[in-house]
Amino acid sequence: MIPTDRTSSLDLPVRSALPALTRALDEHGAAVLCAPPGTGKTTLVPLVLAGLLDADGPVRRVVVAEPRRIAARAAARRMAWLLGEAVGERVGFTVRGERRVGRRTVVEVVTTGVLLQRLQRDPELAGVDTVVLDECHERHLDADTAAAFLLDVRTALRPELRLIAASATTDAEGWARLLGDAPVVEARGVSHPVEVVWAPPERPVRPPHGMRVDPALLEHVAGVVRRALREREGDVLCFLPGVGEIARVAGRLGGPEALGAEVLQVHGRAPAAVQDAVLAGGGEAGSARRRVVLATSVAESSLTVPGVRVVVDAGLAREPRMDHARGLSALTTVRASRAAARQRAGRAGREAPGTVYRCWTEADDARLARFPAAEITVADLTAFALQAACWGDPDAAGLALLDPPPAGAMAAAREVLAATGAVTGGGRPTERGRRMARLGVHPRLARALLDGAREVGARRAAEVVALLSEGPPREYGDDLAAAWRSARRGGDAYAARWRAEARRLESAVRGATENTEGGGESAGAGSGGSDDAVAGLVAALAFPERVARARGGGAFLMVSGTGAELGGGSRLRSARWVAVAVADRPVTAASARVTLGAVIDEDTAREAAAALFSEGEEVVWSQERRDVVARRVERLGAVELAARPLSAPDPELVRAALLDGLRREGLALLRWSPEAVALRLRLGFLHRELGGPWPDVSEEALLGSVEDWLGWELGRARRRADLERLDAGKALERLLPWASGDAARLEELAPERIEVPSGSRIRVDYGGGQPVLAVKLQELFGLRETPRLAGGRVPVLVHLLSPAGRPAAVTADLASFWKDGYRAVRAELRGRYPRHPWPEDPSTAAPTRRTNSRR
Structure with missing residues (x-):
């Protein structure tokens, strides 16, 4: 009844x-x-x-x-x-x-x-x-x-x-x-009207990125809460993206006496008693004081907070994001969707007419996404992939889903599962994988729990995994071992929840391993080691690709190749090696920011990330030394552990390194004599004017075909000094069109020098857009037409020089110059150079390289 x-x-x-x-x-x-x-x-x-x-x-x-x-x-x-x-x-x-x-x-x-x-x-x-x-x-x-x-x-x-x-x-x-x-x-609800008040900040605030929210926005939200208390009746429900923002806004609101209202905080980490009190309503026992409930999105749906007549919405939400390239998964702050905004506003009209204060403009509202992003499209899919594999559908191809899982995210997830021994090469779950799935934590943490229990005992492994699963509060600091000690002696709500989860995990891992074939994964073995050693080992087992070695100044390099940085006051800064448990990488940052990690030694790093260890000959072009470096190297992913020089490296590896050096440094590594430079310019001219069969000798083209024209000399080179001794001009001659016979016409089509009427052989400059012939004016007397190159297609640009070798005129049409331009040049220079001939009609005069005879 x-x-x-x-x-x-x-x-x-x-x-x-x-x-x-x-x-x-x-x-x-x-x-x-x-x-x-x-x-x-x-x-x-x-x-x-x-x-x-x-x-x-x-x-x-x-x-x-x-x-x-x-x-x-x-x-x-x-x-x-x-x-x-x-x-x-x-x-x-x-x-x-x-x-x-x-x-x-x-x-x-x-x-x-x-x-x-x-x-x-x-x-x-x-x-x-x-x-x-x-x-x-x-x-x-x-x-x-x-x-x-x-x-x-x-x-x-x-x-x-x-x-x-x-x-x-x-x-x-x-x-x-x-x-x-x-x-x-x-179901058509009896909805009470909710008035919308647009309450954007007076001054622009920085958009959220990563987990960071502009403090100016939080100050504004606190101001809107105070405004709502003045302007409206009833309790106030304020939506904020996370626990940190709730704490900061609570701090800005001040105490109950100053605010005239009790401030309560509702989020997933809040104690059950606090959650129950908020949902029960009524404030303090026997008190008529109003309430301000600061909440995350947990209060959007399913929960009715009695007494609420006003909602203040900061307009932000937290969604998971996975950076597959760096192996980093974290929550990120985003603009809330319109659907979420409607849900939040509806909280004000649950029991009576209400009001929602939205901390953004009406114009911004129209640009919000209709619905929140489906988690399957943006999140780490490792746990989903293990669930699907254990369900019998490793690719999730047969599952009825509103949105299919992205192929790249699924591939990355399967790599993690394979590395932890959860699935076979075909994606089918192993017995170990089924045990991991039953533990009720992320597969990475399940791996750390199973393997860690064998090394340090079930209880201690479970306690550290519980920390990694529940995520300690920020005030516990970024040192996992110190956070562990704080949780053990703590009397706060987090510590109580952590202890319950640790007990659950200890029981689960004992149950998962007690019947393991051969007793190979005894959950009670190996209970020794300091807190630092145990915390570091378990974190490294969970996130082997985040094992990191110090680079100095609080900077580290993870074995995945991603840089990591620690805060200024972190105890971890002095460590040689750390296991990074939690990190995020802001959009504009070059390195990830470590928010939780543990000190480890190199042996632990090698053990946890053993799958990433490699040893072999490494012959590469060093950008730092600008030369070939040949070594035998031990690596843990991107971290170099040890190296020694190679006395006789593989010639093919050397050749590949030299080619890489050429592509990085350019053709300037070779010896370019003046003759080689001239040949390259002539060939470039012919390719530009005639096309094939004349080769493209641009930097890009030559680097792309370097093995074709430099192959033989390159095969004998061992280091940069050998490249610098190579004669590039001799090598370039291989590119001439010998097969078609056109190579024999090089001197005809693009001569290195042109003989002028005086008998001099003048070098042609092919360095510009048009070939240039720079010659003293008197040496061209009697030459009526401009010399032409490339089979008569291109006239040279004649630079007519004074007797002193200074430019006097430039022309590509000698006939017109003799007719129209010569008089002005003669009038200007005849008085300056009286010992040189200045005939009235230069087109019929005799050319000369000398001055007039003395009288």
Whole structure:
């Protein structure tokens, strides 16, 4: 029976949609339920489907999957309250590290991660009649994966299993198609009006990047909260992207006496008691003081915060991003989507008319993305790939997903799984991989837990993995071992949650290894070692490609090739080697910023990253030395461990290194005599004017064909000095068109020198756009036409020089110059050079290299 004081709470708007929902499930076995916030889709629908509100109807078991632990606990608590029971009776919940379920439990609320674990153990979900996937619009990877697995179960094992995809704002048509053209059932909520107040900062703020948010924006948000308290009635719910921003805004708001309101913080790391108090409403016992609830996106959906009439939205959210090139996965701050903004605003109108203050402009609002990015398209897919492999579909090609996993991300994920021994070369899960999947943590951490337990014992390995899984608060610092010690002696909410997770992991790893064939992975072995050594080993096992060696000044090089930097006050700066556990790389930064790491030694680095160790001959062109360097090198990925010179390197490797040097340094490494330079210019002229068969001798072309024309000489070279002795001109002659016979016409088409009427042989300059013949004017007397090259196609540009060798005139048409230009030159120079001939008609005068005879 429902207690009489609760019956009014069951009169929720979603009731009007229940007949259509029941009919859809009876006829199709699946449905999409679209219901606005506050309509009862999370609490009333499961109770109805389970038959708990119908004294005469059958009782069916219902599993409700929520994306977050806080939402799962709150939903179960609310449903139990409606029934007048304690949680764990007919309504219970299971989240990681906590389970409150009894023999009478009919409705169980779980996180999507727990549901995935259950599906892997029991694909049939024996005894379960209906599964509700709540808050599908958030597009969490676990929820998408669970939906795909459940559809497989319906198709192959349990066609009678009923499935509901429920959300307030979602792509209903897409989900309906995914569920086999399932009906879409809509519940029209009794929504209270919400006034929108646009409250952008007065001055521009820097856009978010990485985990950083401009402090000026947080100061502005705090100001908008104070404004909302002055202008509106009721409690204020303020949305911020993360725990750090919540703490900073709380600091800016000041204490309750100054603010006139109690400030509460709601996020995934908040203690359960604080979460319960916020969701219960009412502020301090016996107090009428207003409340300001600072929350992350956990308060967007599933949770009703009583008393809220005002929402202040900073307009930011945190989404996972994976940098596959550097092996870095982290949360990043982004602009919230329009769907998220609508969800947040709806919190102000849950119980009465309300107001939302949006900390951005109306024009910016129109540019927001419609929905948040699907996690499968942007996140690290290693855990998803292991789930898919254990499900029997390593490529995820047969899974019904709204968005397919990106091929590159899946390839990177499979590489990680193969390196940890979780899958075979074909992508199939190994027995070790199945054990890793059952541990309920990321595969990297599962590997560290299994292998670390063998080295340092199950308890200590589990404690460090719990730190890496839960992520210690910022005030614990960036030293993993120090954070471990802080958690052990700490009495804060994080320490309590960490201890519970460590116990769970210790139990899980003991269970996973106790039956290992041959006892090769005993979870109780090797419990020695200092905190620093244990923390470093476990972190290195989890992230072997992030093992890093110092480069000086707090800078490190990870074996993946990515640079890393530590903060100024970090104890880790003095370490020779570190295992980087958590790092992010801001868009504009050259190196990753380490936020959590541990000191290790070289032996630990070699052990953890053994798959990246290589040893061999290395013959390369050194940019630093600008020469060939031949060594035998030991490397751990990109980190050089040891090297010794090679006395007799492989000639082919030397040749390749010299070629690389030429391409890097250019043709200036060769010896270019004046004759070689002249030949190259002549060939360049002919290629430009006549094309083939004359070769392209530009820098780019010669470097591209260097083995064709320099091959023989290059084969004898061993170092840069040998290159500098090579005669480039002799080598260039190989490029002449000998086969066609045109090579014999080189002197005819592009002569090195031209004989002028005086008998002098004057060198032609091919260095410009047009060949230049610079000759003293008197030596050309009698020459009526300009010499032409390239088979008569191109006239030379004649630079007529004075007797002193200075330019007097330039022409490409001698006939016109003798006729029109010569008089002016004669008038100017005759008085200056009286001993030189200046005839009236130079076209018929005798050329000379000498002055007039003395009189």
